Amino acid sequence: MTSAMTHSASRWVYRLAAIACSTLVLAACGKHETDVVRQKQVSVVNVSASSGPGQWQVPGQVGAREETPLSFRTDGKIIERAVRLGDQVAKDQVLAQLDPVPARQGHDSAQAQLAAARKGFEFATSQRKRDQQQARAQLISRAQLEQSENAYAQAKAALTQAEQQAAQASDRLSYTKLKAMHAGVITAEHAQTGQNIAPGQPVYSLAWSEGKDVIGDIPERLLASVSVGQQASVRLNALPDQVFPATVREIAPAADPVSRTFRVKLTLDPDAVQARLGMTATILFTYAEDAGASPRFSLPATALFHDGDVPAVWLVQQSDSTLVLRQVTVISQGANTVEVSGDLKPGDMVVAQGVHTVSKGMKVVASQEQAS
Template identity: 50%
Template sequence: MRLFARNAAADAAPPVPGSPARRWTRRLALPAAVALAASLAACGRKEAPPPAPRPVVAMPAQADASLPAWTLPGEVQARYSTPLSFRVGGKIIERQVRLGDTVAPGQIVARLDPADAAKNAAAARAALSAAQHQFDYARQQLDRDRAQARENLIAATQLEQTRNAYASALAQRDQAAQQAALAADQLKYTTLQADHAGVITAEEADTGQNVSAGTPVYQLAWSGDVDALCDVPESVLAGLAIGQRASVTLGPLPGQTFGAVLREIAPAADPQSRTYRAKLTLESPSPEVRLGMTANISFDNRSANGRATYTVPATALFHEGREPAVWIVKPEEDTLELRRVQVLRYDARTVTLSQGVAAGERVVWQGVHTVSAGEKVRPVPPLHPEDFAS
């Protein structure tokens, strides 16, 4: 009985740490625990479904058949317009033309009081006459002294003095001649003549007024080439190039359209309006075209560099740093790519792109600030495409 009791007690007692029984117990319990945990985890965890692609409004890019037309207000002006002014100062005593008169080359348009200029011219002529007399005397004296020197009748130093007097008289004669010519020109300048044929467009001095040299008396618009002038905003400037064609309509001449060619763009903007002055030459203007007429200038609807352009809503424009960019939906992957573009022109509701987009590529039209690069999307068309039209 004692032996049985001791064996039973031994079986009931826990294994001693480090004993073989203890080690076998741990070896059997560990795999069971791992299997139990794995089975519990498999029962409690389910695979999370992938996020649904975000719907974005995107449309394939289509090359513009022609750029959206823009029309700028302008006015008709002569290609060349110069002020007419006296080259000397004085008092205006006569004006022979008035505002709007047509003048011919060389026609006298105004006169100054010539009294002072005439006196200066007379004094210069008198000085020239005296210098000429001194020169003639010195020449005759030189001829006599040369003849006497050949006969050894005078000393060599006297001949040298005569030659010196002759050279001085010659220089004085030439100086007096130039002074007389200048005085004659000053007298001629008291008469104002038109240099070119044209029309008087402004009167800036009146009879009896004292004017200085260079003060404008008239404004003369030359006959010949006629220009149409307009102020171009910065948003349109990138689409213009020298030689580009345009059509011009004039308010007072309804129903008539004139061709024009862009010949000049101001290199700097006006400091007040921040616009650039553009000048276009009208081709074959009719006699009814008058200076100062109001004009509507419509530029030819073509890209300045001949490349295809793409017009997208203004809401599609994003940025990459300081450069403009748009979101492109990659084909097959339907993921987003941010791509830099070059904007040819900005309009009220659209932008025209000249680089960065190819035909058929899907461009995100809305929500460009809520997406990110590489994001999976689902392109959808706009509900009302007409809302994005220019």
């Protein structure tokens, strides 16, 4: 009996020992798996200082140097549009037509009034001449001559008024035809056939100058580095391998109320014959670095993060491979790269991809990427 109890107790001891060992093994495995999960693999790039003159860029678009909205000078209903977007037009070519019936009726009425006024003036002129002759022969009284003079003055005034009204009616009739003021190309359509429009309401936009501009918007922080007459370079997105010279000719005196940017227009080199109106472009500005200025670092645009409203980058601490957030100042930003300054030094590693998927203090495994 005693031997059986001893054997049973031994089996329970063995079972408890086995459970304890299994628990320790599972705990060790769980800790190993947690460490693996916490060590996220990230793509990093080594920080290197930028050398030479600084360069920044903004997007732009090719536009006409002179572009004018075309509109009718009278109201009415559009019954015909003779040209379409992109059409080449000649000077004085008819582009659109309003319904001419109301204007023609006014014109015919004014012409009838003019004819009557001319007849009245002719009669008053003849009567005045006869009365003057009879007055000199003392055949009529002075009062009768004054009546003739007064009738003549009234008829002359009526004729002048009728002539002015007839001229205005003729103008209104001619205003029912919209003509091109210059030879050029139609760059926009603003109204449709059958539409009732008011005087001055745009129907087309006409680009009529030979030269072309590149138009871009400059952020306020970079405005001080741009001046009229400054040289720049333009790369057309349709021709990425070619760079064309351009010159700043105009800077907006006030910022756009929504974007808070300043519009700048650059004269494109005449040799850029491949540039077509509406093409998108990249405007490249070069500036000299001030002596004693903070070092500049060029990074992939995907490396830029924001700590609230402040730009920052994720820095990999080489001592323990954990992440810290370093605030930076953006000097310029392009489509694929960003130039920054701040508490960085050559050789530092920053996260280049997936900056929104990591967090402060995270342990990472760095995978090198070539810097742009």
